[in-house]
Amino acid sequence: MKSYAKYIGKRVLYMLLTLFLIASITFFLMKLLPGTPYSNQDKLSEEQIAIMDEKYGLNEPVIVQYGIYIFGLATGDLGTSFQFHNTPVSDLISYRIGPSAQIGIQAVVVGTLLGIVLGVVSAMKQGTWVDTTATLTAIVGRSIPNFVFAVLLQLVFGVWLRWFPIALWTGFASSILPSMALAISPLADSARFMRTEMVDVLSSDYVELAKAKGLSKWEVAFKHGIRNALIPLITLLGPMAVALMTGSMVIENIFAIPGIGEQFVKSILTNDYPTIMGVTMLYSLLLVSVILLVDILYGIIDPRIRVATEGGK
Amino acid sequence: MENILEVKDLNISFDTYAGQVHAIRGVNFDLKPGETLAIVGESGSGKSVTSRSIMRLLANNANVDSGEILFKGEDLIKKSEKQMQKIRGSEIAMIFQDPMTSLNPTQKIGKQIAEPILKHQDVSKEEAFKKAEELLGLVGIPNPAKRMNQYPHQFSGGQRQRIVIAIALGCNPDILIADEPTTALDVTIQAQILELMKELQQKIKTSIIFITHDLGVVANVADRVAVMYAGKFVEVGTVDEIFYNPQHPYTWGLLSSMPTLETSGSLYAIPGTPPDLLNPPKGDAFAPRSEYALKVDTMYEPPLFKLSDTHFAATWLLHPDAPKVTPPAGIVARQNGFRAKQVDLAPSSDLTKLSGQDVEIDQEQGNLSVDEITTERDSKGEVNEPRY
Numbered sequence: 051m052k053s054y055a056k057y058i059g060k061r062v063l064y065m066l067l068t069l070f071l072i073a074s075i076t077f078f079l080m081k082l083l084p085g086t087p088y089s090n091q092d093k094l095s096e097e098q099i100a101i102m103d104e105k106y107g108l109n110e111p112v113i114v115q116y117g118i119y120i121f122g123l124a125t126g127d128l129g130t131s132f133q134f135h136n137t138p139v140s141d142l143i144s145y146r147i148g149p150s151a152q153i154g155i156q157a158v159v160v161g162t163l164l165g166i167v168l169g170v171v172s173a174m175k176q177g178t179w180v181d182t183t184a185t186l187t188a189i190v191g192r193s194i195p196n197f198v199f200a201v202l203l204q205l206v207f208g209v210w211l212r213w214f215p216i217a218l219w220t221g222f223a224s225s226i227l228p229s230m231a232l233a234i235s236p237l238a239d240s241a242r243f244m245r246t247e248m249v250d251v252l253s254s255d256y257v258e259l260a261k262a263k264g265l266s267k268w269e270v271a272f273k274h275g276i277r278n279a280l281i282p283l284i285t286l287l288g289p290m291a292v293a294l295m296t297g298s299m300v301i302e303n304i305f306a307i308p309g310i311g312e313q314f315v316k317s318i319l320t321n322d323y324p325t326i327m328g329v330t331m332l333y334s335l336l337l338v339s340v341i342l343l344v345d346i347l348y349g350i351i352d353p354r355i356r357v358a359t360e361g362g363k
Numbered sequence: 364m365e366n367i368l369e370v371k372d373l374n375i376s377f378d379t380y381a382g383q384v385h386a387i388r389g390v391n392f393d394l395k396p397g398e399t400l401a402i403v404g405e406s407g408s409g410k411s412v413t414s415r416s417i418m419r420l421l422a423n424n425a426n427v428d429s430g431e432i433l434f435k436g437e438d439l440i441k442k443s444e445k446q447m448q449k450i451r452g453s454e455i456a457m458i459f460q461d462p463m464t465s466l467n468p469t470q471k472i473g474k475q476i477a478e479p480i481l482k483h484q485d486v487s488k489e490e491a492f493k494k495a496e497e498l499l500g501l502v503g504i505p506n507p508a509k510r511m512n513q514y515p516h517q518f519s520g521g522q523r524q525r526i527v528i529a530i531a532l533g534c535n536p537d538i539l540i541a542d543e544p545t546t547a548l549d550v551t552i553q554a555q556i557l558e559l560m561k562e563l564q565q566k567i568k569t570s571i572i573f574i575t576h577d578l579g580v581v582a583n584v585a586d587r588v589a590v591m592y593a594g595k596f597v598e599v600g601t602v603d604e605i606f607y608n609p610q611h612p613y614t615w616g617l618l619s620s621m622p623t624l625e626t627s628g629s630l631y632a633i634p635g636t637p638p639d640l641l642n643p644p645k646g647d648a649f650a651p652r653s654e655y656a657l658k659v660d661t662m663y664e665p666p667l668f669k670l671s672d673t674h675f676a677a678t679w680l681l682h683p684d685a686p687k688v689t690p691p692a693g694i695v696a697r698q699n700g701f702r703a704k705q706v707d708l709a710p711s712s713d714l715t716k717l718s719g720q721d722v723e724i725d726q727e728q729g730n731l732s733v734d735e736i737t738t739e740r741d742s743k744g745e746v747n748e749p750r751y
Contacts, residue, residue, distance in 0.1 A: 255464040261420055262459075263479040263530065264452035266444075273478075274467045281469075352469055353514040 129324030161236030169244025191238030404591035473511030607701030
């Protein structure tokens with residue numbers, strides 16, 4: 051276990067290095083973007099621009115600006131937004147991350163769990179109408195883009211049934227429709243994946259042995275099947291989480307959710323450098339954390355992988 | 364002794380896209396308490412299907428077309444899935460071929476051994492795990508208390524097969540079905556596992572059905588041997604009878620293709636391949652590959668001829684009117700050794716000596732009439748119903 055802690059420590063170090071590289075690359079790429087943060091540059095005099103540049107540190111050479119930014123980042127200072135009333139970027143993010151995180155997490159949890167259930171059931175009922183229905187559901191869910199699904203949800207549950215608000219942020223009730231819209235793709239993916247894996251596991255020798263022990267079909271599935279079928283699915287969780295992060299930008303716009311995605315799009319359109327950097331760094335941090343989490347999960351579920359990461363027994 | 368298991372006229376077929384495959388075609392056998400019966404045959408002969416049908420663990424496309432599997436007098440085929448679950452793992456247990464894949468890789472082996480005990484016996488979790496630990500020691504895993512908490516990948520192949528055996532023995536089964544338990548292991552480990560199985564059989568007095576294609580293994584473990592070919596038992600007898608007085612040409616072929624200390628030059632191989640059971644051949648299924656085939660073999664299925672109370676073989680060569688053939692030299696040597704201790708079992712010698720596939724049975728000459736053969740019973744050789 052000691053070596054396991056060492057392994058995680060090493061991974062965290064790599065994570066920091068990755069984040070540093072992302073910050074550097076994004077910073078220089080952003081500086082290459084055409085245009086300036088000033089929306090009405092034509093009306094500003096040279097002097098005014100110089101004063102503004104001075105105030106925001108834009109008069110320094112790019113390399114110096116980079117140095118200042120990285121130093122700020124290291125000390126936890128994300129800078130001040132140009133566009134949003136001179137608010138510190140960290141405040142902007144912390145104010146907006148709540149709704150985004152809420153619908154994101156709800157979507158991942160509900161989507162994957164339902165997907166797993168659907169996949170297991172269709173694997174157990176192979177070739178029956180249950181299997182066909184589940185497979186069809188998964189294919190339809192995978193094929194329809196989530197923004198189309200979002201509009202459909204608004205129509206059915208918002209306009210016709212009037213169960214939930216259409217586009218308004220008031221808390222949990224208004225998070226249900228966007229979460230459903232976001233959940234459809236992880237649901238479809240994990241259902242398809244889980245079915246394939248489960249079918250594979252159910253034909254394995256150890257499942258045959260479990261049956262020979264006198265276990266019933268469902269006992270075999272729960273005690274020996276699901277855990278082994280889950281291992282490859284975890285691989286899918288990383289990319290899935292990323293897809294949800296980017297996917298949520300559109301969904302947040304459709305449902306008028308004051309989330310990070312919406313802010314990210316706005317900041318790019320207005321060359322709000324500190325906000326672009328801040329949100330990029332947040333996404334990157336989330337991503338590398340998810341990847342680390344997935345690797346740790348692997349070790350918990352599959353003892354063979356645990357040994358490999360510990361460098362042999 | 365009362366038979367613990369009686370299989371009567373078992374017929375099993377599989378539905379495939381190509382059609383019905385008749386995997387088991389009228390198998391009969393019985394098993395006495397404490398006895399080891401080896402079922403030998405090449406791949407596809409139906410050994411594993413026979414064993415899985417006893418466990419009722421056949422694939423979904425399998426049909427038991429007819430027959431009975433009487434376990435302690437009750438027909439297993441008529442049992443519900445629920446009733447079968449009570450029997451599997453407690454009264455009839457099974458050991459599988461590949462120890463590398465037959466343990467759940469994500470579960471500690473202690474839990475895997477304790478599982479059938481918890482399932483079938485009214486014991487607490489602690490008692491089940493204690494029993495599991497004892498079993499682990501019994502099958503020869505050192506330091507069982509510590510090893511209980513390890514995962515399958517932390518054991519070698521031979522150790523894993525020991526664990527699989529421990530799982531099977533959890534509830535002291537009446538019958539242990541071992542489906543090629545040593546095939547995936549290297550030879551030195553094979554010997555250890557066989558030794559262990561024999562030792563444990565003495566201790567817990569279980570019957571064993573040992574499925575293998577390895578005659579060397581058979582000689583080591585079995586009391587009785589059944590030779591299987593194309594879904595049928597073609598010869599059954601005690602180990603001595605099968606090894607030293609084989610009667611069926613297929614058994615001759617199998618024994619001849621087994622290397623002995625005297626073997627020099629190239630090893631014998633039975634020519635051809637087993638028949639396609641999608642369309643089982645008429646008559647004796649082995650005839651097309653046999654150099655001792657008679658014309659009658661292509662027309663009528665041979666019944667099981669009785670050679671002794673324990674020895675039966677399904678070949679027309681045993682019919683009193685059949686031409687006398689000389690088995691391969693190696694087999695004759697085996698038989699001579701056997702005859703030294705036993706009464707002469709050779710078919711009557713006054714029949715015309717014929718050999719090879721060009722043998723024609725001439726009905727006009729009345730030498731060997733096909734019709735007569737199937738009905739005739741005389742004093743020299745009994746034609747028996749296929750029961751033994």
